[in-house]
Amino acid sequence: MDISRFMNHHVDILRSIQEMRKHSQAGVAEHATEIAQAIMKLHSKVSLHLSAENRVMYPEIYALQDPEISNIAQGFQDEMDGLSKAFEAFCRRWRQARALAADPEGFRKDANTVIKALHYRIQRENTAFYPRLASAG
Numbered sequence: 001m002d003i004s005r006f007m008n009h010h011v012d013i014l015r016s017i018q019e020m021r022k023h024s025q026a027g028v029a030e031h032a033t034e035i036a037q038a039i040m041k042l043h044s045k046v047s048l049h050l051s052a053e054n055r056v057m058y059p060e061i062y063a064l065q066d067p068e069i070s071n072i073a074q075g076f077q078d079e080m081d082g083l084s085k086a087f088e089a090f091c092r093r094w095r096q097a098r099a100l101a102a103d104p105e106g107f108r109k110d111a112n113t114v115i116k117a118l119h120y121r122i123q124r125e126n127t128a129f130y131p132r133l134a135s136a137g
Contacts, residue, residue: 028104032097
């Protein structure tokens with residue numbers, strides 16, 4: 001299965017996370033506008049990626065009719081449901097510069113939870129899931 005498109009999405013998402021971190025480390029209140037823009041860019045990239053996975057990748061996986069891969073895929077899909085909801089809430093809460101400037105510590109706390117979970121998820125896909133898909137079908 002060709003997963004290069006999805007791997008490229010991960011690279012773009014991780015770059016956006018790094019951009020957001022760079023601005024945050026320079027000061028949340030001082031760089032609130034840049035952080036808000038980075039959050040919206042990240043949101044767009046994650047949304048595109050999830051949509052492509054759900055429309056293309058997962059149907060192809062299930063069409064393979066390989067029980068082992070299907071079970072792994074279902075586990076990843078189920079797990080992403082909760083993370084996706086948390087990520088959406090994070091983006092809604094912090095998409096405006098004034099919210100960031102008003103509560104830098106709240107943003108840091110949320111980012112350390114949600115963005116860290118997203119980063120971890122991408123790393124797991126890259127190391128445990130995508131290599132298995134690349135060798136399938």
